[in-house]
Amino acid sequence: MTNLEIVRSTYEGKNSEENGRNLAAYAAENIVWTEAKGFPYGGTYTGLDAIGKNVFRRLATEWTDYTFTPEGYVTEGDKVVAYGSYTAVNKRTGKPLKARVAHLWQLKDGKIIRFEQFVDSQTVNDTF
Numbered sequence: 001m002t003n004l005e006i007v008r009s010t011y012e013g014k015n016s017e018e019n020g021r022n023l024a025a026y027a028a029e030n031i032v033w034t035e036a037k038g039f040p041y042g043g044t045y046t047g048l049d050a051i052g053k054n055v056f057r058r059l060a061t062e063w064t065d066y067t068f069t070p071e072g073y074v075t076e077g078d079k080v081v082a083y084g085s086y087t088a089v090n091k092r093t094g095k096p097l098k099a100r101v102a103h104l105w106q107l108k109d110g111k112i113i114r115f116e117q118f119v120d121s122q123t124v125n126d127t128f
Contacts, residue, residue, distance in 0.1 A: 003107045004073055007080040011070050020056070024048060028111040038121035040128065063088040068101065080105045086119070095127040
């Protein structure tokens, strides 16, 4: 698979479980994952266990229908940028979320080695 096909497989599966399986299949053992400063889960996490605990489990428990909808992709060398929007509803407040976002992925030898999120964190924080 190309780098673009690998990244697309983490967003465009039949459901979120398939997307998660694809992420796990293509993630390097020591993948480095950075959520934007100011984002509720902001920080850098290494390895799928840390990413799951600090990002995905929280997304699953704090939001209803948390979704990233990609609008397009840009590739250059070993990097792929996916851009689009987050949508969700905050479970505690009931407030809806819509935020513009870009994800920068870096791959090496068919494995995802780095992820970085760029998002308007204030838009997200306003739902809390």
